[in-house]
Amino acid sequence: MKMLKTLNGNQTIAEATKQVDPDVIAAYPITPSTAIVETIAKFKADGLISGEFVCPESEHSAMSVCIGAASAGGRVMTATASQGLALMWEMLYIAAGLRLPIVAAIANRSLSAPINIHGDHSDTMGARDSGWIQIYSEGCQEAYDNFIQAFRIAEHLDVRTPVLVGLDGFIISHSMEVIQVEDDEEVKRFIGEYKPVYPALDISRKMTVGPIDFTDYYFEHKRSQIEGIENAPRVIEAVGQEFGQRFGREYGFFEEYRLDDAEICIVVMSSAAGTCKDAVDELRAEGKRIGLLKPRVFRPFPHQKIAEALKKMKAVAVLDRSSSPGAFGAPLFTEIRSALYDYSQRPKIVNYVYGLGGRDIMVEHFKEVALKLERVAETGKVEEMCGYINLRE
Amino acid sequence: MKKESWKELTIGTINLDAGNSVKNLTGTWRSAKRPQFIEENCIQCLFCWLYCPHFAVRVEKGEVKGINYDYCTGCGICCTECPPKDKALVMVKEEIKLVERSPK
Secondary structure (H helix, E strand, O other): OOEEEEEEHHHHHHHHHHHHOOOEEEOOOOOOOHHHHHHHHHHHHOOOOOOEEEOOOOHHHHHHHHHHHHHHOOOEEEEEOHHHHHHOHHHHHHHHHOOOOOEEEEEEOOOOOOOOOOOOOHHHHHOOOOOOEEEEEOOHHHHHHHHHHHHHHHHOOOOOOOEEEEEEOOOOOOOEEEEEEOOHHHHHHHHOOOOOOOOOOOOOOOOEOOOOOOOOOHHHHHHHHHHHHHOHHHHHHHHHHHHHHHHOOOOOOEEEEOOOOOOEEEEOOOOHHHHHHHHHHHHHHOOOOEEEEEEOEEEOOOHHHHHHHHOOOOEEEEEEOOOOOOOOOOHHHHHHHHHOOOOOOOOEEEEEEOOHHHOOOOHHHHHHHHHHHHHHHHHOOOOOOEEEOOOOO | OOOOOHHHOOHHHOEOOOOHHHHOOHHHHOOOEEEEEOHHHOOOOOHHHHHOOOOOEEEEOOEEEEEOOOOOOOOOHHHHHOOOOOOOEEEEEOOOOOOOOOOO
């Protein structure tokens, strides 16, 4: 039955998993995603989930079980965070290379060292070249909606690529929100029946899964894999629209907030976007022409659409909740700066790393960024290309 | 053998042509040395057949009949594992570099 429920981010993922009821769930608990696995285990014990629930000895094994189960022909999900995702690393590439539509919920958390259990995007940004589709959520409702859509996107026959859904560790995973939980049958109808492609359990067909490639085939197979994620944008768009028609909440590649007549813009993903909206509202009340662009899909990166949305700005600040040591800016910044390269009309652009290891980002921090952006817009000069927010210098 | 373009490949590296490794003549990898079968020394223990990584030991009606050089990579494991003091398999100098078709 469709109803409002007070759930935290982890519970929304467990709730969505219960409704999707995948054939196999294999997961190992790790902070801050532990409650996803715990709640699913409870649902299974209570007989509310019919699929197999496997609790392996590590995240590497959890993803291995997912790969085996998906190869066999099952609909599969997992959940993890931080070191757990890092331990899955080699299996992430295999899941993508074998084109297995596995769905993973990631409660975004920092990576060691130093050990820290709080939220940032270092884990999933570390997996950005693994071939997985990456979708980020601003709150519990988005995490629930994104997670349900992820199955449709991953399983589309033109895509067949694993999808991870990010929800900020603690800030979303452990924060209660009143969310719209859709009717079980409606969710099942939206997801549809799973259609395996070349399931290994089909004994009428002789085949090899995961063969070795030499120099003469590896390149072609990788190119074939890339095609899957390159087909994803139109599927992500269609699924987001259909979700909107069905449930009243439509999704695209990113959200534009008061961007229409804006001259300066802050780009920030996930939970921090909510805080940024408050800052934008306050600055708008002061007459500042500022807006927010909140990317939702990071892989495949909607470079053209984002560039179109930003090209007319005077100055843009891209805020990254992860760092790429030694790189020319953090991951989101390099993508956006590169996306704007071919445009003759393009904004001045700066990068700020914020919130590593769960460091707070508040309304006043966004206002400081806005102040710096105004100066860049006025002078046309960038004094600090890459900086940090709320860091003791 | 025609090699497919990336557009022609089955999704997810799946190979639907099961058993196609017979087309891969691993004997082309062999260099310098190859095993020679000396039938009169053979005690038919089948150790060579068991250990050969490439199924290159020819067995007919349960008896070792020699080596299939289409697939023998010349690794020498069969010669090492052959138990008799006077071995039934010994490494000899490769005389013809090209792949030889073994008798069918």
